[in-house]
Amino acid sequence: MIKRQYLIILLVVFLFNEGYAQKFDVGLTLNPSTFNRLGFDKPAIIFSDYSSADVGIYGFSIYDFSYGYPTLYGLLNSGIYLRYHAKPFYLKTELNYQTKAFRFSCKSYQFVKQFFYYSCIEVPLIAGIQFNPQHVIKYKLQVGVNTEIGKFDHASILSPFNIRGNHHDINHEFLDRMSTVVYYYHLGIGFDYYGMSVDLRAEKNINNLNKELSDYNANFTDALMIRLALGFRISGHHLNKKTQQLNKE
Amino acid sequence: MKYSAVITNFTLTTIVILSLLLNCCKKAEVPAPILAPGTISAEYISHTPTELKFKVRFFVLDSRNNNDLTEMDIANSIYIDSFTDDFGTQFSYTLNSVKKVTTPLLGKASTAVMWDLSEIEEDKYNWFGPQYMQNQEIACRKFFKLSPPENEFVFAAYSTNNYYIPNDTINIFSNGFTNNTSFYDQRLAQFRNNTIYYGLTPVRQALDTMLDFTISKAKNANKQIIAFTHSEDNMGGPYWNSIIQKAKGNNIPINVVMNYQSDGNFPDYIKLACSTGGFVFYVSNYLDGRSLPVLASGLNNIVQGNFTCFESEWTANVSSEVFAPGFVEASYIELKINNNYNLFPYMPFYVEIP
Numbered sequence: 206m207i208k209r210q211y212l213i214i215l216l217v218v219f220l221f222n223e224g225y226a227q228k229f230d231v232g233l234t235l236n237p238s239t240f241n242r243l244g245f246d247k248p249a250i251i252f253s254d255y256s257s258a259d260v261g262i263y264g265f266s267i268y269d270f271s272y273g274y275p276t277l278y279g280l281l282n283s284g285i286y287l288r289y290h291a292k293p294f295y296l297k298t299e300l301n302y303q304t305k306a307f308r309f310s311c312k313s314y315q316f317v318k319q320f321f322y323y324s325c326i327e328v329p330l331i332a333g334i335q336f337n338p339q340h341v342i343k344y345k346l347q348v349g350v351n352t353e354i355g356k357f358d359h360a361s362i363l364s365p366f367n368i369r370g371n372h373h374d375i376n377h378e379f380l381d382r383m384s385t386v387v388y389y390y391h392l393g394i395g396f397d398y399y400g401m402s403v404d405l406r407a408e409k410n411i412n413n414l415n416k417e418l419s420d421y422n423a424n425f426t427d428a429l430m431i432r433l434a435l436g437f438r439i440s441g442h443h444l445n446k447k448t449q450q451l452n453k454e
Numbered sequence: 455m456k457y458s459a460v461i462t463n464f465t466l467t468t469i470v471i472l473s474l475l476l477n478c479c480k481k482a483e484v485p486a487p488i489l490a491p492g493t494i495s496a497e498y499i500s501h502t503p504t505e506l507k508f509k510v511r512f513f514v515l516d517s518r519n520n521n522d523l524t525e526m527d528i529a530n531s532i533y534i535d536s537f538t539d540d541f542g543t544q545f546s547y548t549l550n551s552v553k554k555v556t557t558p559l560l561g562k563a564s565t566a567v568m569w570d571l572s573e574i575e576e577d578k579y580n581w582f583g584p585q586y587m588q589n590q591e592i593a594c595r596k597f598f599k600l601s602p603p604e605n606e607f608v609f610a611a612y613s614t615n616n617y618y619i620p621n622d623t624i625n626i627f628s629n630g631f632t633n634n635t636s637f638y639d640q641r642l643a644q645f646r647n648n649t650i651y652y653g654l655t656p657v658r659q660a661l662d663t664m665l666d667f668t669i670s671k672a673k674n675a676n677k678q679i680i681a682f683t684h685s686e687d688n689m690g691g692p693y694w695n696s697i698i699q700k701a702k703g704n705n706i707p708i709n710v711v712m713n714y715q716s717d718g719n720f721p722d723y724i725k726l727a728c729s730t731g732g733f734v735f736y737v738s739n740y741l742d743g744r745s746l747p748v749l750a751s752g753l754n755n756i757v758q759g760n761f762t763c764f765e766s767e768w769t770a771n772v773s774s775e776v777f778a779p780g781f782v783e784a785s786y787i788e789l790k791i792n793n794n795y796n797l798f799p800y801m802p803f804y805v806e807i808p
Contacts, residue, residue: 247640248640248643248644249639249640249643249644251595251636251639251640251643254592255592255593255595255596255599255747255750256588256591256592257591257595257639257642257643259643419636420636421636421637421639421640422636422639423640
């Protein structure tokens with residue numbers, strides 16, 4: 206259902222494109238820093254090799270989550286964007302490659318510094334407003350929906366995830382339990398400065414993160430993310446301004 | 455647009471190339487074998503003042519054989535070490551025969567699993583404590599999950615002054631037996647977070663409570679107790695013989711999975727298992743307990759019977775006349791193997807001359 210909505214929005218964007226080509230710009234995105242929090246409803250996740258991993262501690266609600274923080278993978282989190290301007294509003298869509306890393310909150314002896322990693326393709330759709338569009342630094346507020354698709358596991362190659370003495374691919378099992386497509390809503394603030402945009406976005410999942418709910422195994426409850434999202438315009442809006450001026454002359 | 459496509463492609467290509475390179479660099483490792491040896495039963499055959507014949511049934515599960523009974527040449531691999539006791543009597547042992555046998559079918563089982571959460575005092579075990587607890591957890595979960603639907607089980611833990619079980623001799627984590635193989639998943643994962651437990655081992659009291667619980671709540675005729683222990687006994691409770699009588703009277707074998715502590719009541723545990731018809735699994739050579747998950751693969755077959763194991767017959771000879779009614783032969787069979795892997799598997803047993 207949500208996919209259809211996306212298609213309609215994209216269609217509208219392209220219809221606008223016919224008449225207002227000069228109002229579009231395209232660019233590169235970079236999400237170098239992401240703070241993630243993944244919640245679970247039980248303290249331990251059980252794997253198919255009969256082992257388990259801690260994802261929370263009894264009685265300490267603040268620790269009942271697994272946290273992720275920026276890693277070097279952030280340097281690979283990049284993509285492209287397309288933005289439509291109808292001042293002071295704008296619509297923006299992105300296509301990003303994104304890696305998400307989570308650290309178990311429970312620092313039990315066995316699982317120190319263990320991560321759950323996965324990479325995915327993201328398609329955020331954003332609507333925003335610029336408060337001072339005439340200024341050089343344009344402050345903005347934005348809301349949107351983000352679709353996370355095409356998850357894949359590269360843990361066996363890049364991740365140090367490995368429980369001591371146990372070579373089972375647990376990262377893969379984590380990923381296997383997660384819904385193939387996850388939708389997030391997001392709220393962001395930021396500013397545009399010439400061809401660069403700087404956003405701080407908070408995102409939370411909309412649909413269930415689990416493929417199947419289990420009575421005795423830990424289920425994902427929610428995923429929260431705060432990310433620094435950068436955009437670098439490479440063509441579009443600013444070039445068209447010159448064209449408009451030439452046409453007027 | 456062109457540049458963005460190039461850069462995105464570049465990052466993805468880099469990942470693919472890196473992954474291929476790293477995968478190519480990996481060496482194919484052959485995992486070291488894990489052997490899980492245990493004693494099924496020990497039986498007196500005959501004796502003279504200087505000669506004792508006895509029979510020991512045992513198993514050696516082998517990771518190289520899909521955690522099934524080992525295919526190694528067992529007749530040329532087992533021995534009992536000679537020794538001289540404090541009175542100067544020399545003991546020597548000869549293997550008469552060894553063959554494969556199948557244990558009697560006992561049918562669907564009601565099994566009570568008990569964990570010892572007291573402190574592991576030996577430094578070497580403390581060092582490996584976390585892995586030991588983790589392997590113990592994996593073994594129990596595997597045993598539960600591999601249980602056929604007609605089997606039922608209950609899980610309990612015993613200790614005192616423990617963070618998790620304060621002031622309790624034993625904590626049985628449900629009101630009865632269950633055949634839900636996932637029921638204890640979270641409970642089993644709870645205990646390994648603390649790597650060193652502080653508490654005493656009220657094993658006799660715990661066993662007595664567990665026996666009463668099993669007698670009253672177990673539905674199947676084949677009732678069993680599996681006690682995971684560090685072979686200590688620091689608290690009071692009924693005498694060992696009283697527990698043995700109670701278990702035998704109710705036809706409940708007490709199986710013992712143990713590691714060793716120098717100040718432990720090692721012989722009492724062996725006697726407990728061998729006298730009640732339970733098996734002894736001595737986690738001797740793998741301090742981290744990595745043989746426990748291998749044992750778990752065969753555990754359901756062991757408790758249900760119809761389990762293929764080895765039966766060995768031995769003759770003990772002594773230099774002076776010591777064999778008489780009431781004499782106790784408590785020793786262990788050792789497994790002689792290609793010791794590239796530093797394995798020293800022991801199978802303890804207890805035989806009493808009637």
